[in-house]
Amino acid sequence: MVEGQVRALTSRTERQGESDHSTVWTFRVERYDEAGDRISLIPVEMRGYRFEGAIHDGDWVRAGGRRKGGTLHVNRLENLTTGASVRAKGISKPVMIIACVMIALIAAFIAWNFYGILFEAPDVPSDYPSDFP
The missing domain is CATH 1.20.5 (Single alpha-helices involved in coiled-coils or other helix-helix interfaces)
Incomplete structure (x- = not known):
């Protein structure tokens, strides 16, 4: 489980076969210590055919998932700035x-x-x- 601020959010579409496609969100979660100093950057990826909810650069989020190749792969997260739950839908x-x-x-x-x-x-x-x- 990570909690921090969203940075460098990008969205792209990947083709899967002849007519299918999925959307991929990639971003970093910047974590800070009590003094406000950045302590780590965690790359995050969300994939789905569509998304419920939204995130933007600067939003504070909490997410859990599995690490693969140094990147945290998540299907859902909580946008603490807006109070919304964000889900990647298959x-x-x-x-x-x-x-x-x-x-x-x-x-x-x-x-x-x-x-x-x-x-x-x-x-x-x-x-x-x-x-x-």
Whole structure:
């Protein structure tokens, strides 16, 4: 958990596949001691398809997450300046469930068609001789 002031906030969009994209916020949280001296800079990254809430340079925030490669990755934080909760939103669960069901249906359709091609007997004309010596 870190608490401090937001500095150098940037926002960028990253493509993920043909049509998907996500937004990435990067910033530093500057921490200060009791005397007001800066004691550390912590790089922070938030990723999502969209965000609820906002932060700006100079806002005081509290955030918790996991460190990866020296950067703190967070999904949510508290903006202590405004009192707002800020969250990075991913794909909603209903959309994810619908996508999984659609993929399963398409896979089942493809498998059913391959089964028919591989294992069904070919159509034999009625006048085809069936007596073999």
